[in-house]
Amino acid sequence: MTHPRIPHAAGQCPIPLSEFDRSTGDVNEAVGLPPTVYTDPSFFDFERCAVFGSEWLCVGRSEQIPEVGDYFTVTLAGTEPVIVVREPGGTINVMSSVCQHRAMCITAPPERPREEWFAPIPQVSGTARTFRCPYHWWTYDLDGRLLVAPSMERRRDFDKAEHGLPRLRTEIWNGFIFANLDPEAPALAPRLGKIDNLLEPYGLDDWATTPTDTHEDVPFNWKIMVENFMESYHNYGLHNRLLKKQEYGEGAAADGGYQPPYENGDGVIVHCGVAPAIDPAVNPTQRGLFTPVPELTMEQRRQLIFAFVPPTLLLGVFPDSGFWFTVQPETVSSHTLSMGYFFPRPTVEEKLFPALLDLYDAAIQQFNSQDLPANLALQVGMRSQFAPRGPLSHLDSFLPKFNAWLLERYGNADGGTGDG
Ligand code: FES
Structure with a gap:
């Protein structure tokens, strides 16, 4: 398969841009993206240039x-x-x-x-x-x-x-390395204001990461991975067995915490939930296994921060630990997925750290064991002639924001010609 070079003028969007309008805005009116954005190689060629040719x-x-x-x-x-x-x-x-x-x-x-x-x-x-x-x-x-x-x-x-x-x-932002294929692209850091204050007390730039777990040729579109990481609606279905509804109920996942609207120009989409008790975690005890960051207030110790620095970094930050994924597209239906955990540096020096890390990993892998096969099943469904542009739940509130971010790039790359 040949691909256009990037950075490169992306050409005309294969789908009229007006088709995307229904997938942005108020979540209670929005519908899913056209299924072909997950399956059509010609759309992927456009998207590679429009999104990955000039982003961090x-x-x-x-x-x-x-x-x-x-x-x-x-x-x-x-x-x-x-x-x-x-x-x-x-x-x-x-x-x-x-x-x-x-x-x-x-x-x-x-x-x-x-x-x-x-x-x-x-x-x-x-x-x-x-x-x-x-x-x-x-x-x-x-x-x-x-x-x-x-x-x-x-x-x-x-x-x-x-x-x-x-x-x-x-x-470099909070210890994460970003690169840009476009020498003219505007700087990243000034566009991350919606999360900088939130992350400041954690001191993430000094956290220590575990060796990354990298999977190549993961057989579904990169956007499906992003959506799965960030939307909370599936917690009540797919992860029902793993999460107690009373702990991470609708208030925490969708309506509470800090969930700013997406605005054009933003370089991050943040969903910060608030748990009913301090030191939440995604293991069977639902309490953090490690020492929480001492600088956090009691209120901050109830936070679960999920952030997406589009198009490749997914971040989960808890009071004692965090996990990060990077998503690098390969083709329209495959990507390379890297996953790592990271912890305050004193935590990794504790005697019990290796044993607790095994427990932590086992808990996260339970979620991956449900999420990753489910993502493949979505890719299968997206290829069907019966794939819908279905109505979203208010718990899908990440999706219209991500779609708005995408549409901004599609529109900039298309130069307005895709709507004709
Ligand atoms: S291709 Fe000739 S030295 Fe690299």
Whole structure:
């Protein structure tokens, strides 16, 4: 399958933009998105450019690469393999891993067993002093500069300084690393005001993350994963066995807490519930397993913060712990899903931490065991000729906000031509 390059003018939206209006605004009047936005490859080509070509994409946490030379790889927007590396001086560089000689992905293994010859290039991590392309051994510095290009001395117009690996703009926010494929994109941080005050007492930039659990080729559209993480309506159906209604009833999940409306230009969608008792958690005891952040007030210790920094970062923050997902689309019906837990640094140094982490993980995996198969079942249904644009519940209140965020990007990319 070929894809248009990004950043790139996305072209005309395959669906008239006016079709999306019914999916934004008042949740009690809104309906779901057209099912083809989850299933149509031509819509995905448009969306890749419209959404992923110029937005801030979260690639992970900065403490995943604590030392100079530490790196990991990730593929953005389905076609852009990048290296995330700690440079000398401590800054983080996100750069393309596409060799500037003949375009080999430089993190590909130099040799593979027969059964893996045509397998996807694996995502890797490690520590490097330089990156050498396996094909002709062009060698790049951690900052992307081309250091060595063998047998190029007869080339008359060759200047190594002109052939470094392209660097992406980066921002670090609360310890999360963001990169942008568009060098002209406006900064991310000024658009996150609706959550900054909320997160400030937690000190997330110093939290420690557990090793990420990454799944490639997850077989459903990236938006289905996002919607499942953020909407609370399914707690009363799919997760009924796991959640006590009296603990996280409608007031906490939908009407209480802090749930600002989405406004054009926002870089985050926040749903903050309030539990009836302090230190809520999503394990069978429904009480936090770890020491809560000491700076929190009693009121803040009842908070359950769910946030989406679109289009790739999903965040859950509780008084003692948190979890984060990144969602990187591959095709219209697949994405790469990475999941990590993170904790205040003193918590991970406690003696009981490994044992409690096992309990914490087991509880979260119970939710994943319900959510991830359900998401696949939604993808199956979205392909049907009978897939609806069904009416939303007030507990679906995240969906019209997300749809408004999407529509803003679709409209900007379409340039107004998709409505004709
Ligand atoms: S393609 Fe990388 S050195 Fe030739």
